[in-house]
Amino acid sequence: MENSVKNEVTDKYSLRGRVFNRIREDILNGKYSENEELREVAIGEELGVSRTPVREAFRQLELEGLIQIIPNKGAYVTGITKKDVHDIYMIRSLLEGLCARLATEHITKEALEEMEENVYLAKFHGEKGHYEQVYELDNRFHEILYEACDSKILEHQLKDFHQYVLRVRKKTLSNSGRGLKSNEEHAKILEAIRNKDGELAERLANEHIKKAYENIVKIGVI
Amino acid sequence: MENSVKNEVTDKYSLRGRVFNRIREDILNGKYSENEELREVAIGEELGVSRTPVREAFRQLELEGLIQIIPNKGAYVTGITKKDVHDIYMIRSLLEGLCARLATEHITKEALEEMEENVYLAKFHGEKGHYEQVYELDNRFHEILYEACDSKILEHQLKDFHQYVLRVRKKTLSNSGRGLKSNEEHAKILEAIRNKDGELAERLANEHIKKAYENIVKIGVI
DNA sequence: TCTTGTGTTATTGTATACAATTATACGATT
DNA sequence: AATCGTATAATTGTATACAATAACACAAGA
Numbered sequence: 457m458e459n460s461v462k463n464e465v466t467d468k469y470s471l472r473g474r475v476f477n478r479i480r481e482d483i484l485n486g487k488y489s490e491n492e493e494l495r496e497v498a499i500g501e502e503l504g505v506s507r508t509p510v511r512e513a514f515r516q517l518e519l520e521g522l523i524q525i526i527p528n529k530g531a532y533v534t535g536i537t538k539k540d541v542h543d544i545y546m547i548r549s550l551l552e553g554l555c556a557r558l559a560t561e562h563i564t565k566e567a568l569e570e571m572e573e574n575v576y577l578a579k580f581h582g583e584k585g586h587y588e589q590v591y592e593l594d595n596r597f598h599e600i601l602y603e604a605c606d607s608k609i610l611e612h613q614l615k616d617f618h619q620y621v622l623r624v625r626k627k628t629l630s631n632s633g634r635g636l637k638s639n640e641e642h643a644k645i646l647e648a649i650r651n652k653d654g655e656l657a658e659r660l661a662n663e664h665i666k667k668a669y670e671n672i673v674k675i676g677v678i
Numbered sequence: 679m680e681n682s683v684k685n686e687v688t689d690k691y692s693l694r695g696r697v698f699n700r701i702r703e704d705i706l707n708g709k710y711s712e713n714e715e716l717r718e719v720a721i722g723e724e725l726g727v728s729r730t731p732v733r734e735a736f737r738q739l740e741l742e743g744l745i746q747i748i749p750n751k752g753a754y755v756t757g758i759t760k761k762d763v764h765d766i767y768m769i770r771s772l773l774e775g776l777c778a779r780l781a782t783e784h785i786t787k788e789a790l791e792e793m794e795e796n797v798y799l800a801k802f803h804g805e806k807g808h809y810e811q812v813y814e815l816d817n818r819f820h821e822i823l824y825e826a827c828d829s830k831i832l833e834h835q836l837k838d839f840h841q842y843v844l845r846v847r848k849k850t851l852s853n854s855g856r857g858l859k860s861n862e863e864h865a866k867i868l869e870a871i872r873n874k875d876g877e878l879a880e881r882l883a884n885e886h887i888k889k890a891y892e893n894i895v896k897i898g899v900i
Numbered sequence: 901t902c903t904t905g906t907g908t909t910a911t912t913g914t915a916t917a918c919a920a921t922t923a924t925a926c927g928a929t930t
Numbered sequence: 931a932a933t934c935g936t937a938t939a940a941t942t943g944t945a946t947a948c949a950a951t952a953a954c955a956c957a958a959g960a
Contacts, residue, residue, distance in 0.1 A: 470749055471944070472737070496912070506945045508730075511912085515694070515734045519741045527692055528912055528951045543831040550772045609765040613835075693914070718942070728915045733942090750921045750942055 471505045476513035478503060483522050483533055484622045490535035494523060521620070541624055545669035548617050549662050552598075555605040555614060556645055556661035560654040562606035568650065571600050575643045582636040590635040591626060597642050601661075624677055625668075634671045641667065693727045698735035700725060705744050705755055706844045712757035716745060743842070763846055767891035770839050771884050774820075777827040777836060778867055778883035782876040784828035790872065793822050797865045804858040812857040813848060819864050823883075846899055847890075856893045863889065 479499065482488055496507045496514070503510075514531050517523045523531045574597050581589040598618055602611040628634055641664040648657035701721065704710055718729045718736070725732075736753050739745045745753045796819050803811040820840055824833040850856055863886040870879035 495910095497910095507912090508944055508946090512734055512737045515737050516741050519738050525912095529953090530911070539829075540831060543829045546776065546829075547773065547832060547835065550776060551769065554768065554772060607761075607765045607768075609762060610769060613769065717940095719940095729942090730914055730916090747942095751923090752941075 471503075471509040472512045475499070475503055475505060475509050476516050479513060479517060480520070480522060483517075484619070486623060488533045490533055492533045494531040494533065496531075520616075536620070536623070541621060541672065542669070544617050544621055545665055545672075548614065549665040549669075551610060551614055551617075552601070552665050553658040553662035555601055555607075555610055556649065557654040557658040558607060558610070559601055559604035560649045560652055560657050563604040563649060567600050567604045568646075571597065571642075571646050571649075574600065575639060575646055578639040578642070579636070582639055587635065590639070594625075594635070594638060594642075601645075624672055628668070628672050628675060628677055634668075634675075637671075638664070638668065693731040694734045697721070697725055697727060697731050698738050701735060701739060702742070702744060705739075706841065708845060710755045712755055714755045716753040716755065718753075742838075758842070758845070763843060763894065764891070766839050766843055767887055767894075770836065771887040771891075773832065773836055773839075774823075774887050775880040775884035777823055777829075777832055778871065779876040779880040780829060780832070781823055781826035782871045782874055782879050785826040785871060789822050789826045790868075793819065793864075793868050793871075796822065797861060797868055800861040800864070801858070804861055809857065812861070816847075816857070816860055816864075823867075846894055850890070850894050850897060850899055856890075856897075859893075860886070860890065 479488075479494070488494065494514070496510045500507050500510045514523065514525060518525045518531070521534060524534050525531045574593050578590055578593040578597070581593065595618070599615070602614045602618075605611060641660065645657055645660045645664060648654075648660055701710075701716070710716065716736070718732045722729050722732045736745065736747060740747045740753070743756060746756050747753045796815055800812055800815040800819070803815065817840070821837070824836045824840075827833060863882065867879055867882045867886060870876075870882055
């Protein structure tokens with residue numbers, strides 16, 4: 457959020473930036489499990505750097521909520537609880553709706569075209585059962601939407617939440633026919649945006665996230 | 679938010695935590711102006727610590743969006759643009775509504791009582807023209823609301839946004855009769871919550887934030 | 901056996917030293 | 931005078947050394 461309202465993590469190339477991204481990925485991809493303790497030296501050695509950049513990365517990860525630092529004790533991977541997921545989807549539902557409505561007014565021709573291509577491709581892969589591709593395309597669809605709303609702040613918020621529930625999402629989309637269903641909903645949102653119907657886009661995006669959550673609960677991945 | 683989603687900044691007592699809070703306050707209170715460069719040694723000397731905790735604090739402040747770090751160059755205070763304020767209020771309006779609705783279900787008797795006291799006191803100070811107290815009470819009202827929704831994540835988000843627009847808010851409330859108007863709206867929200875009318879509370883909280891924004895624009899503090 | 905105390909080890913917190921990068925000053929060249 | 935290049939200084943990036951704290955093992959006493 458924090459929070460983290462405005463800036464991206466600046467540096468992809470500094471040691472700190474690389475360490476930060478690496479640990480973040482490792483947590484989200486499940487390499488480090490819940491409550492696992494992260495030791496500065498161990499991670500430093502693994503990545504071939506000293507403790508300093510690792511520590512700085514830790515401080516950032518803490519603000520992102522991915523680890524919890526207990527002073528003089530250690531850094532622990534925070535779990536994501538059922539309630540967290542519930543709350544995030546509740547918030548996301550609202551903000552994603554707002555985002556879709558704003559996108560209706562501000563989306564560029566290029567973004568609209570990428571969306572159309574995205575939906576078209578996702579249908580193909582969904583029918584073939586290519587879960588990995590469906591997952592990637594689903595992510596990308598939302599990213600396009602976020603970027604199209606023309607609000608850095610809203611975009612940042614939504615990307616954060618999106619990232620945060622990555623683990624859960626991955627499981628959901630590689631399961632069941634949710635991938636296809638989800639894509640059909642994308643298509644409808646896209647159409648509303650294309651028709652400049654902001655209110656409809658808002659409502660559809662709203663419902664889309666709610667359904668995604670219902671599916672998560674149904675499948676029982678959390 | 680980062681996104682700082684879950685944890686508070688853990689440590690009030692470590693050097694890093696103190697440095698972080700100090701710089702944060704100084705930025706929000708306007709001690710450091712927009713685009714000002716923050717130098718590690720200078721701040722370290724001012725607070726009597728070495729560069730290390732200062733650097734760690736910088737990394738966190740960057741994620742909070744309060745400063746921007748340009749690699750190998752420096753840390754610069756980020757301004758808050760007109761559009762930022764607009765976007766934040768738009769988002770806050772939605773989330774504050776959600777928060778009020780949730781609070782209707784989860785608020786404790788103690789919190790409800792503190793709210794009532796808050797509104798009562800604010801009326802008194804508002805009529806007397808005690809702007810500083812009105813400002814503090816207004817802040818506190820929202821904090822109580824955030825804590826009452828029983829969602830750590832939503833609470834955290836809203837507190838972040840609230841903090842972020844602090845400068846603007848202060849100017850608004852010490853100006854005009856907005857303080858009293860605002861308090862009347864608080865009273866209505868409180869009543870809706872007391873009556874367990876979640877939908878009404880949501881709508882009122884929604885409008886409350888929108889009006890606060892309209893007032894900011896009208897007064898022209900940004 | 902359980903508890904408690906103490907010394908040891910491991911780990912984080914902070915300071916500092918050195919390296920890399922960037923900004924600045926200033927003179928040479930045109 | 932303006933521009934470029936180079937040397938110098940200032941600043942950040944990283945590594946490491948030392949201090950403070952917490953975790954652990956193990957023995958002494960009840």
